[in-house]
Amino acid sequence: MYAALLSAYGTRKWWPADTAFEVVLGAFLTQATAWRSVERSIANLRQAGLLTVQGIRRISEEALRQPIRPSGFVVRKAASIKSFVQFLDDRYAGSLDRMAQQPTAELRAQLLALPGVGPETADAILLYALGHPVFVVDEYLRRVVTRHQLLPANARYAELQALGDGAIAGATREETARHANELHALIVEVGKRHCGVAPRCQGCPLQPYLPAGDLKPLY
Ligand code: SF4
Numbered sequence: 001m002y003a004a005l006l007s008a009y010g011t012r013k014w015w016p017a018d019t020a021f022e023v024v025l026g027a028f029l030t031q032a033t034a035w036r037s038v039e040r041s042i043a044n045l046r047q048a049g050l051l052t053v054q055g056i057r058r059i060s061e062e063a064l065r066q067p068i069r070p071s072g073f074v075v076r077k078a079a080s081i082k083s084f085v086q087f088l089d090d091r092y093a094g095s096l097d098r099m100a101q102q103p104t105a106e107l108r109a110q111l112l113a114l115p116g117v118g119p120e121t122a123d124a125i126l127l128y129a130l131g132h133p134v135f136v137v138d139e140y141l142r143r144v145v146t147r148h149q150l151l152p153a154n155a156r157y158a159e160l161q162a163l164g165d166g167a168i169a170g171a172t173r174e175e176t177a178r179h180a181n182e183l184h185a186l187i188v189e190v191g192k193r194h195c196g197v198a199p200r201c202q203g204c205p206l207q208p209y210l211p212a213g214d215l216k217p218l219y
Pocket of ligand 1: 195
């Protein structure tokens with residue numbers, strides 16, 4: 001299925017950001033929000049000179065709510081972003097490069113201990129900002145996996161991640177990270193184009209992999 005998606009869509013060159021810190025901001029802002037809204041928030045942050053660790057460090061939590069307003073949930077998201085920068089300052093002297101040197105499991109545990117960071121946000125930061133070979137699970141993946149009857153609809157995050165891990169394993173850490181990056185981006189693409197709330201299977205690159213029977217919207 002990975003090969004079919006890659007053949008249909010090509011490499012996606014993810015994450016859509018110019019810097020690792022912009023990835024971190026996007027990972028928080030995209031929680032429960034469409035990417036179009038995140039783009040408007042990122043544009044506001046760019047215009048205000050706030051797309052850097054220094055920028056977020058100097059702005060107050062209350063003031064940060066304004067530029068990120070298009071992404072919604074501004075009280076929680078502003079607090080989460082400020083907490084992340086505080087953590088980065090305290091543990092890694094404000095350096096994402098220094099943070100990236102730590103073992104994956106240790107970093108994941110540190111991230112999950114921060115407010116507003118769940119498994120998807122932690123893994124998106126690990127993979128796309130820090131280059132660690134971690135597969136990111138999202139709702140698009142859950143839909144594809146469920147509709148193709150690879151796992152039940154109530155499968156836990158770790159089960160979905162284990163399924164992805166089997167598809168991305170490479171000969172080196174870098175190769176695995178590259179596959180993790182690509183496969184997640186391709187799943188998002190097929191989700192946007194075909195596998196939304198109501199599946200549009202006609203013409204979908206994954207249609208040949210469907211189990212027999214009718215598909216219904218899942219949620
Ligand atoms: S749209 Fe249909 S064929 Fe495509 S991934 Fe979803 S369930 Fe599979």
